[in-house]
Each structure stands twice: as structure tokens, then as C-alpha cells.
Amino acid sequence: MEWFTESGYWLSRLVLQRALAAVYLVAFLGAALQFRPLIGERGMLPVPRYLRGVPFLRAPGVFQLHYSDRFFAVWAWAGVLLSGAVVAGAADAVPLWASMVLWAALWVMYLSIVNVGQTWYAFGWESLLLEAGFLAVFLGNARTDPPVLVLWLMRWLLFRVEFGAGLIKMRGDSCWRDLTCLYYHHETQPMPGPLSWFFHRLPRPLHRVEVAANHVAQLVVPVLLFTPQPVASCAAGLIICTQLWLVASGNFAWLNWLTIVLAFAAVDGAALAKLLSLPAHTPLPAPPLWYEVLVVAATALVVVMSWWPARNMLSRHQRMNMSFNAFHLVNTYGAFGSINRLRHEVVVEGTDAAGLGPGTVWKEYGFKGKPGDVRRTPRQFAPYHLRLDWLMWFAGISPSYAQSWFGPFVERLLEGDPATLRLLRYNPFPDAPPTHVRARVYRYRFTTRQERRATGAWWHRTLEHEFLPPVALRPR
Template sequence: MEWFTPWFSAPGYGLSRLVLQRALAGIYLVAFLSAAFQFRALLGDRGLLPVRTFLRRVPFRVAPGLFHWRCGDAFTTGCAWAGAVLAAAILVGAADAVPLWAAMAMWALLWLLYLSFVNAGQVFYSFGWESLLLEAGFLAIFLGNAEVAPPVLVMWLLRWLTFRVEFGAGLIKWRGDRCWRELTCLYYHHETQPMPGPLSWHFHRLPKRLHRVEVGANHVAQLVVPFALLLPQPVATVAAGLVIVTQLWLVLSGNFAWLNWLTIVIALAAVDSSPLTGTPSYPATPTWYAVLVCVVTVLVLTLSYWPVRNMLSRGQTMNRSFDPLHLVNTYGAFGSVTRIRQEIVLEGTDEERVTADTVWREYEFKGKPTDVRRLPRQFAPYHLRLDWQMWFAALSPAYTRGWFEPFIERLLENDRATLRLLRHNPFPDAPPTHIRALLYRYRFTTREERRETGAWWHRTLVREFLPPVRVAGDGDGAVRRPGAGT
């Protein structure tokens, strides 16, 4: 099919495809490791939101995936590690060492495995970057390997995905919180974002005029630059470079799992690598492969109707999938910005009676703030799913529905799987008798406070979030608030 190859193929993008595929495999690896280390405690047989219970209520057509067939802890953990091993193999080049059909099968299996986790993951997998990984991963199935030149159509579909990620995020901000239009959102955002990073304190302490510059530059990057991605070279390469620089800035300022890293990866589809590599020669494109790519292109363009309609709507929604396979989605984040940061701090005691003199000891999370002297850590692209849900829970008790009480139960039992999600368990030898939750207001310390106290945070008690509770003692495993005099 040599007559088809010249207009179907983009040999000048060979290096871009190589880097894109290897980097995407690396993100898949991180995602599967996150599942291997967290899924059982969050969603396993004794998890906070057991998959088995969820899938009894939700039919396959609504949430397709392998776990409808089998969802025990051993199987889900095996799927997570299988995905991690497969992703690692692709990362080191296995997909380029096998025939084209086998490489496509490897990418398809990665996508199917991760789809199973996302569609069973409920609130713990309800983030936009889950759908973004699935959409990018689906397109990666059809990117080919070293046997064929990069297909023009799939490279353009990845550009189209990058456009929707950036432009959708820009629109939701411009239409949302007025602080984005007033250029003042970053007066607050570095401090109140879900999981600050080690540099967030320093970003927050930048002069306000620089915060306004940051917001203005963000508007340009998300509302103007995306259109340049769709223009001829070298404009598209320059636009991709601007997207990458902007995303790296976000990487430095906070922890957003693999959202920023994956946006960088898919932006590489717009980078013409021929100035570095020349125009390599590839074998003729197989007919079956070309036909399949054309079919997928028509499918994606057809499914794009709903995300485009959403972007153009005044009622634009963020991070929504319009099909259960997450093939074409809509994206966006932080249409509103919280002005103050609140955190739920969990405390336990081993005393039998709760009195005014009871000594309480704090649990500490890996990522979200608790100890005011602890510098926020860098975890992205790894996703600490419980920490993120705790941030939402502090915004409103409505976000605790379903999972928070089982979480408290597991802490009262010193459940090993649950405790692995935390940084510090203050009761290593025996479970606590009671647990309570307090709501604090956190803010970054000033430069003067930082020098005097060594603390990164200052916190003020707002109210009791959960009164002291204990295991009921009647064998049902539920938690109960102690009665008077206990």
C-alpha cells in the first residue's frame, strides 16, 4: 500500500512519538502502582467503598470492566501489578520489539486494565486525569510502533485532545470564579489547593503583582495558545513548547497527580522532531492498520460533538465523560477557588473514658497538611487518593458520604491496609479506644512567623467535625458516639 503511505504517515514526528509513548507508559506505570498500593484498602473486600457492593448495583453497560467478572482482592491486586509490569515493559521498549499487531494489543490491554479500575473506583477514581489517561491511552493503541511511520490522523487526534484539555480549563476559569477575571485567584490558590507541594509556600509568598501576572499568563496559555496547536509548523511546535512550560510551572507549584505531566506528554504530538532527526524512512503502511486508524478517527470526531457542545455551553461542566469507555471527554479544573483552607485532623486516644483531660494523639497523612512544622512533600505524579478525598471532606460533610464512617471504623480496628495509606499511626501496639475529628483553619505562615517558629503552617480550631466515637462492641463493627459519662 505504498501509494497510501505519503499522505497517511508523518515520518518527521518519529522522535516525538517515541518520547510520547515511553512517557505515557511511565504515567501508566505510576497509575498502576497507585492501584497496587491503595486499591485494596480503599475499594477491596474490606475497603471503604467495596467494589463488590458497587458492581452489584451498577450494570456492565454503565461501568464496563474486568471486575464485573471477578473483583476479589487477589484479582484486583493481580491486575494492578500486571498493568505495572506491562507498562514498565513498554517503557523500556518492548512494544517496538514486537510486530505491530502485538504492540497494539499491549497498549489495548493497558487501557482495558485501567478502565476496569476507573469504572469501579467510585469517588476515589472520579478525577479528570483518570479519564485523560484513558483517552490518551486509547489513542496510543493506534500510534503504531517502529514498524510504521507515525500516523498523521492519530497525531492530530492527540493535538485535538491537548486543545480540549487546555481550552476547556481556560473556559471554565473565565466563566467561573470572578477572581480569574480580576486576576486575583492566585492570592489564595497556592495556599488552598488540595495538596500543596514543597515550593507552594514560596509561590504563595510572591508579590501580588506577580500573582496577577501568573493568572494573566495562564489565560493566554489556555485560551489563546491552544488554537496555535492546530496551525502549521513551526507554529504548532512553539505552541506545544508554551503548553509544556506552563505545565511545568504548575508541577513546581503543587501536586495534581499526573494531570500536568500527562498534558505535557500529549502536547508532544504537536512537536515536529524532523529538525533534530531528519525524515526517517519507514516501511509501507499496512492496509488493515490504515483502515483501522481511519475508523477510529471517525469515531473520535463523532464522539467529540458532546465535549464541544459542553465547552460552548454557558453551563459548562468540568471533567465529565460522555461514554462509559471514556473515549472522548471534557476537561477543566478550579472553576472556583476557595479563599480559606480547612483541614480535618483525626485524633485518637487509648483511654477508656473520654474526659476534659483526655490526651489525644494525631494521625498524620502522607500528603495533606497536619503537622504545622512539616514541609509539604512532592508526590505528583503519584496520586494519594485518600488525602484528596480528605480535602474535599473539609469543604463539606456531603463529600464524606459512604466512605468516612468505614474509614473511622478501620482506624478503630488498627486495620493494617488502611494504616498503610497514612504517614503515621500514633497507636502502633494496640488500637485506640476512641477517635474524633476536628476541623481547623490552616494558612501559610508569614516570613516572620516562619523565621520565629520554624512552622510552614499556622492553624486555628474551627469546630468539632466528628465527636468522639468508639467501636460499638456489639459485634457489628459500627462506630458509636460514647454516651454521657463515658
């Protein structure tokens, strides 16, 4: 079948696959370093307790068969090593069938982690990585030219990410329609980055231009992904530029980077190679029949399963970041359908005083990514995902978002649990755990230019109300 492959996309596939493996590496690394205090046997939301009430078909994965912290650690670090090998070119150095096995292993390994991650893994970019990873199984390797069908499926995935996000904005918060959302977003986003203060302080007319440009990038440009070249490449380039703007303005784990990776499925690799003065690619022989059959079958599966996200996008009650099956295949996406106008941060404090009174000295715990110390410059962590910091942002929106895990988190602070403390930037009680811990809600806002020059602070904060009254460990 001469139509089955397109040799001109060899460089596009190379970039896409290596970059996708790099995203896998970051995801597995985060799982390996953070799982014990979050979902470990003594974690805030332990996997063994979760699995006791969840059947295999609702959360398929290896941990349904066996779980221990040691086994999870080996599994996650094996994912780091395997994805690192693929980044280095292992999948292109083996036969086609072996390359597919490597990509399938990465998908199964990360699916197993996501399906026991509970609240800590309830983010759209988890499903996006799994769906892209599943498609990569059928994208071939250096032994065959890229299959056209899978390149189209990658574009369809990118279309759903961008177009779904555009629709949810137009249907959601009115500030997207009156072009004022960026008056607030850079300040109230989950985890501001080092440039977010500067983005927030841009002139308001420019913020309105940003919002209008975002609507074009998400509602018009994605349609052009399905047009002939060079228009499709130009559309992919615009999406890449838009995502790099988002990378510079905040921390959104690997969402933006993975969207950039997917855009290469629409880039004319031959034109890109010529631009970079790379040698011309010689078309490869036709792939084996069994491979063609598998690609056609996978395409048919995705087409059938696309009914659910397509219907969701057309619905007035569109839902964002939702998986319709336990394998996280052919999902629906979207982000920031509503924008917070105010930023509320939960500040956690402890004391080593034996008794409490008006003169009690409280010391604040420092988090790695979320705002705390008003003079500390926001850091860039993406594509690495600080899961506790992100959930703390949700806790500031409403205590209901923290109902399942905040109590266990405080309990581990009172115990001085080393694994939990490693999630933090600063522990004010290095010698012995505190006797009491409390949490209070502060209203945070970016300082003005005048305040910044006068104080050196990035944030100004005012106390609003109590989140958790002082608590101590119960006697055992």
C-alpha cells in the same frame, strides 16, 4: 496513501509513547498499593457491594466477571509489569499488530480499575489517561511512521484539556477575571508541594501576571496547536513550560505530566532530532491496509463523539471533568473553575483512654501528603496520586463529600486495620488501636515570613469546629 504518515514526527511519537507508558506505570502502581483499604473486599467502598447494583454497560470491565482482592492485586501488578515493558521498548520490538494489542491491553486493564474505583477514581486525570491510552493504540510503533490522523487527534485532546480549563475559569470564579485567584490558590490547593509556600509569598502584582499568562496559555496558545510548523511546536513548548510551572507549585497527580506528554504530538520531531544532533530518520514503507482502515475508523469514531465535549465547551453551563460514556472516550476537561479563599483541614485524632473527660489526651494521625503537623515541610508526591489525602481535602470543604467513606475510614482506625494504616504517614497507636476517634476542622494558612523565621513552621492553624464527635466501636 502518502498523506497518511509523517516521518518527521518519529521522535515526537517515541517520547510520547514511552512517557505515556510511564504514566500508566505510576497509575497501576498506585492502584496496586492502595486498593485494599479503599475498594477491596473489606475496603471503605467495597467493589463487590458496588457491582451488585451496577450493570456491565455502566461500568464495563473484567471485575464485572469476577472480583477478589487477590485477583485485583494480580491485575494491577500485571499492569505495572506491562507498562514497564512498554517503557523499556517492548511495543517497538514486536510487529505492529502486537504493539496495538499491548496498548489495547493497558487501556482495558486500567479502564477495568477506573470503572470500579467509585469516588476514589472520580478525577479528570483518570479519564484523560484512558482517552490518551486509547489513541495510543493507533499511534503505531517503530515498524511504521506516525499516522497523521492520530497526531491530530492527540492535539484535539490537548486542546480540550487546555481550552476547556481556560473557559471554565473565565465562566466561573470572578477572581479569574479580576486576576486575583493566585492570591489564594497556592495556599488552598488540594495538596501543596515543597515550593507552594514560596509561590504563595510572591508579590501580588506577580500573581496577577501569572493569572493573565495562564489565560493566554489556556485560551490562545491551544488554538496555535493546529497551525503549521514551527508555530505548532512553539505552542506545544509554551504549554510544556506552563505545565512545568504547575508541577513546581503543587501536587496534581499526573494531570500536568500527561498534558506535557500530549504536547509532544505537536512538536516537530525532525527539528527536535536535529537540535539534539540525532541521526536523520529514514522514512519507512507504507503501513499495511488493515492498519490504515483501523486508524480511519478510530478517527471517525472520535470525530462523531466530539459533538458532546464541543457542545459542552460552547455551553454557558459548561461542566468540567465529565465522561459522556462508560469507556471514558472523548471527554470534557477543566480544573479550578472556583477557588477557595480559606483552607479548612480535617484533623483526625484518637485516644486510648477508657473514659473521656476534660483531661483526655488526644493524639493526631499523620497523613502522607495533606497538611497536618504545621512544622512539617509539604512533600512532592505527583505524579503519584495519594487518593485518601485528596478526598480529605474535599472533606474539609464540605462533610457531604465524605459522607460515603469517612465513617468506614474511622471504623478501620478503631479496628487498627493494617491496610488502612499503611495509607497514613504516622499511626500514634502502634501497639493497640485507640478506644475513641474524633475529627475536628482547623483553619490553616501559610505562615508569614516573620512567623516562619521565628517558629520554623510552614503553617498556622486555628480550631474552628467539630467534624465528628468522639466515637467508639459498637460492641459485637
